[in-house]
Amino acid sequence: MAAIKDDADVDDILADEEELVKALCVLAGSDPENCSYSRGYVKRQAVFACNTCTPSAAEHAGICLACTNKCHDGHDIFELYTKRNFRCDCGNGKFGEFKCQLFPAKDEENVRNHYNHNFSGCYCTCDRPYPDTDDQANDEMIQCVVCEDWFHSRHLGCAVAEPEELQEMVCEACMNKAPFLWSYAAHFAVPPVISVSHLAEEVEVNVEEGAEKEEDSEPGQSRDEEPSTSTDHAKQEEATNRSSPCKRTHEEMAGSLAKATTRTVACRLKELEVKGLEKLRQGAVFWPYGWRSELCTCTSCKKAYVAAEVQFLMDLSDTILAYENKGLAEPFGQHPLMMLTNSMDRVQQLEVIYGFNELTTSINAFLDQCVAEGKTVTAEAVHQFFEELRARKRRRTNAGYQ
Structure with missing residues (x-):
C-alpha cells in the first residue's frame, strides 16, 4: 500500500472517508x-x-x-x-x-x-438521469428536504453557498408551496439575503408625516423659543424626540413596533414578520441544521403546515442527519468496514479506507468497461480482475522496499 505523502492526501482521504460513511449511513438505517x-x-x-x-x-x-x-x-x-x-x-x-x-x-x-x-431514474427541473452521460458539466446534485427531488446546483436559481454550509435545502417550488417559509428565510437561511418589506417603508412614512403634522399644529411656536412652563418644556421635548431623526431613528421606531407586538402576539411567525425583513422570493433556500426548531408551532401555524403538506418540518427526527445517526446506533447499521477500523490507530484506519476507496473505484471501472463493451460479467472475468489487482499490489509493495 502506498504511503500517505502529505496533508493534502490526508484531507482527500478524510473527505472520501466522510462520503463513504454517509453512503453507508443511508443503507444502515x-x-x-x-x-x-x-x-x-x-x-x-x-x-x-x-x-x-x-x-x-x-x-x-x-x-x-x-x-x-x-x-x-x-x-x-x-x-x-x-x-x-x-x-x-x-x-x-x-x-x-x-x-x-x-x-x-x-x-x-x-x-x-x-x-x-x-x-x-430522472431528476431535477431538467428531468435528466443521474449519472448523465450526455452532461459534461460534472455538476453536484442536492436534495430538497420537502419534495425530496434532486437538483443540479446550476438549476437551483440561486448562488450556492460553501459546501460546509449546505445543511438542508428547500427548492423554490416548495418554498412557494409553503410561502410562510420566506419569512423564516430572512432570518435563518444561509445566507439570509433580505429586502426591506412594505412594513418598514410604512413605518418610515408615518414617522415623517407625524413630524410634519406636529410642526403645523403650532405655527407660531419656534423650536428655539423658551417654553413658558416646565410642562410645556416636557411636551416640547417629547415632540422633538418623536419627530427628529437625530433623537429617534426610523429603525428604532420599527424595533419598538416589533417589541410592542411581541407582547401581544404569541405566534413566532408574526413576530418575525413585523420586523420588516423578507427574503427575496426567488431561488432555492439553504438552511443550517436546527432551523426547524425556529418554526412556530401555534395552532394557526400548525394548520398552515398541514394545508401545505409540510407538517413533517415540525419533526426534528425527520431530517437525514437524524436518520443516519439512528442507523449507526442500530445493530444492522454496524458495517463490517466500520467495525474493523474501530480497533485500529489513525494511520491504519486511513490506509484501510484508502484501499477500500481504491478497490471500489477499480470495481466500478471494471463493470463500466464490461457494459461499454457489451460483455457478460462471468466468474472467470471476475477472477482475472482480482488477480490483476493482486499483481498491482505486489508491484507497489516491492517498489516500496527498493
Whole structure:
C-alpha cells in the first residue's frame, strides 16, 4: 500500500472517508434482511426503483433495501436515497405476476405513497438521469428536504453557498408551496439575503408625516423659543424626540413596533414578520441544521403546515442527519468496514479506507468497461480482475522496499 505523502492526501482521504460513511449511513438505517412492508409507512428508509420490473413511467413503484437485495438481485435498479412515509411496493399490483419473496401477502396498492420522476431514474427541473452521460458539466446534485427531488446546483436559481454550509435545502417550488417559509428565510437561511418589506417603508412614512403634522399644529411656536412652563418644556421635548431623526431613528421606531407586538402576539411567525425583513422570493433556500426548531408551532401555524403538506418540518427526527445517526446506533447499521477500523490507530484506519476507496473505484471501472463493451460479467472475468489487482499490489509493495 502506498504511503500517505502529505496533508493534502490526508484531507482527500478524510473527505472520501466522510462520503463513504454517509453512503453507508443511508443503507444502515434500513434493514437489509427483512421487507419493511410489515412496518407500514416507514418514517424514513432507503428506497429503490426497479426499471426491470416496473419500467413504465405511468406506474411508479418503490422497493425497500431487503427486497432490492433478495427479490431484484441483478435487475436494473435506481437508487433513490431515502423517502419519508413510504411503504414497500415489491410484488403488489404494480408488478403483475411478480411476487415478493420476503412478504408476498401485500395489498394491491399503497395509496399513501408519494411518487415523482425519480422513480423513473430522472431528476431535477431538467428531468435528466443521474449519472448523465450526455452532461459534461460534472455538476453536484442536492436534495430538497420537502419534495425530496434532486437538483443540479446550476438549476437551483440561486448562488450556492460553501459546501460546509449546505445543511438542508428547500427548492423554490416548495418554498412557494409553503410561502410562510420566506419569512423564516430572512432570518435563518444561509445566507439570509433580505429586502426591506412594505412594513418598514410604512413605518418610515408615518414617522415623517407625524413630524410634519406636529410642526403645523403650532405655527407660531419656534423650536428655539423658551417654553413658558416646565410642562410645556416636557411636551416640547417629547415632540422633538418623536419627530427628529437625530433623537429617534426610523429603525428604532420599527424595533419598538416589533417589541410592542411581541407582547401581544404569541405566534413566532408574526413576530418575525413585523420586523420588516423578507427574503427575496426567488431561488432555492439553504438552511443550517436546527432551523426547524425556529418554526412556530401555534395552532394557526400548525394548520398552515398541514394545508401545505409540510407538517413533517415540525419533526426534528425527520431530517437525514437524524436518520443516519439512528442507523449507526442500530445493530444492522454496524458495517463490517466500520467495525474493523474501530480497533485500529489513525494511520491504519486511513490506509484501510484508502484501499477500500481504491478497490471500489477499480470495481466500478471494471463493470463500466464490461457494459461499454457489451460483455457478460462471468466468474472467470471476475477472477482475472482480482488477480490483476493482486499483481498491482505486489508491484507497489516491492517498489516500496527498493
